[in-house]
Amino acid sequence: MTAIIEQFAHFTPSCLYIYIQFVDKPNGLTMHSPNHLLELFQRYREDNRFLQPPNELYAPIDYILDIGGKRIRPLLVLMACNLFKEEVEPALPAAYAVEIFHNFTLLHDDIMDNAPLRRGQPSVHVRYNTNTGILSGDVMLIYAYDYLLRVKESREGASTELLRLFNKSAIEVCEGQQLDMNFECRSDVQIPEYLRMIELKTAALLSGALCMGGSIGGASRADVDRLDLFGRKLGIAFQLQDDILDTFGDPEKFGKKVGGDIVQNKKTYLLLKAMEKADAPSLARLHELMEDGQLSDGEKVAAVTEIYNRFGVREEAQELQQLYTDEAYAALEAIEVASERKSGLKQMTSMLLGREY
């Protein structure tokens, strides 16, 4: 916004006023900035902490919700609502439901992966214990529905539509997690299967958040479908980028240790593509590297990355990411509201997909 204002600094004040009106109220509806939406969400979260007894059950929920996270999914709910409606407050319980659900999946995933850390802090099952982690996760899932039921029905059947959208995503996330676990024990994973897995595990909840926000805002069925498509493409592009960054990212900017996927033999797009493109000796070497318990992590990462470079898998991944990014923007573009109303979601998309390599 500041940049746009600067761009128009040579205009007369009245011109600028009109411009701001246009940006802030396309279609005569107030558009809320991502920061403002985030603030609204954080306030709602603060008003709805899990302070009730038994403390052993509920404290872990506040713990995991407090140790960070970018609140991408609740923001998507609110932004999608704001595409169609000035008032975003009715979408706040749904935004919270989605954030609770997302953190529930992280909590249970950390138990399944035996991950000691989450966002740099001890995971719930480490900070408390595994049984608490399982049970608090369970009750989080129930509370996600509890918050969905707090969304006021703007028209008949809106509540059940909202719950159906949520359920579809929630089931897909579990199916994606199961496929991801299956892939660990399989050596014949194909790229289309991988793309389907990340669509379920990562993209389905982004798309669910968008569809729910749109539905609360009063979007048409067709626009809800476009939001769904936008979310799915965005999510796949995001995960592909994550795969690329894990190997080729700048360690200082990435936040996680570069090369982690290679060390764990994770079947990412890069590895699957390398297996597809490599000649016989390189493929044999790749398998050797994956099975070699003697190598240091650094040696393994360097050797595998060298094979990736030799067969141009990074470029292939970037091209595919770009394809999904373009499709995401096209789906967003097709939504039948004034283009200016989409600025928040465009900003969000470029923030999510524009991370530096």
Place this chain on the structure above:
Amino acid sequence: MTAIIEQFAHFTPSCLYIYIQFVDKPNGLTMHSPNHLLELFQRYREDNRFLQPPNELYAPIDYILDIGGKRIRPLLVLMACNLFKEEVEPALPAAYAVEIFHNFTLLHDDIMDNAPLRRGQPSVHVRYNTNTGILSGDVMLIYAYDYLLRVKESREGASTELLRLFNKSAIEVCEGQQLDMNFECRSDVQIPEYLRMIELKTAALLSGALCMGGSIGGASRADVDRLDLFGRKLGIAFQLQDDILDTFGDPEKFGKKVGGDIVQNKKTYLLLKAMEKADAPSLARLHELMEDGQLSDGEKVAAVTEIYNRFGVREEAQELQQLYTDEAYAALEAIEVASERKSGLKQMTSMLLGREY
């Protein structure tokens, strides 16, 4: 029913016909026998198996749903619906939702308790693995909501009322499970706390099943409240009976190994009452027995049972169970439908609470 028909065998055929009409159609509505309801439920279950991929995620759900269980909760849903309505088919998805939820809690509880067996078969986390157990349980919880959403709305707002009833019970069950886990590490558990714990852990879902069935049947708010009370009293009486049977049951009829609670130092009503009533030396002896790792299971069970007998805790437990049973019948009696319509629920209550000692 057969017994009743025999009783009336000296009547003329037309008399018998009228009598059957009276029993079968009080208030002019068909009453379904528990067996018929069970059959309807089993058919619905068969039509809604979890056959979809990924098999690794869904097969454990069919497994746990197939290894038995008395289907008490779905029967309560259908019977409560049938109190008010002839057609019970609309309640079938809710009955299935409750059974799925119940089995989800068993699945996750078995992981938390590290229990190798469930209904005499390997538990899910043993038959498959712990991660599968966690994830399949999660998706079961989501499918419970999925089935609730399949209940056709008979009047505006019925779906959200149904979901609210379900959510309340589901949250209570988790809270009850947490309290139960807390009690394991506490030596100062009081009887009112224990009764509250079993109300949450055991009774809340029975009462939820009844309220949901009633709500689908079109019960008034007051009658839903009566069903709630009936379920809570029934559930507490049932758990007290379970405590008694675990120590004093006939091993052949009980189905589980008698004395298991004593071996595990489980804080049952019997133990808490014994601690309350015992004189100082007996109390010291009780603590000694609980901490003694040298004793055989049989010796420990015999010694603790002897203290129970000395202080009459079995009789106290039976009296309290009778009190809750009476309150359950009174709540059932107060429901504003013809008394004859309640015969199924009365039969069920006497079946649940009339197990032999």
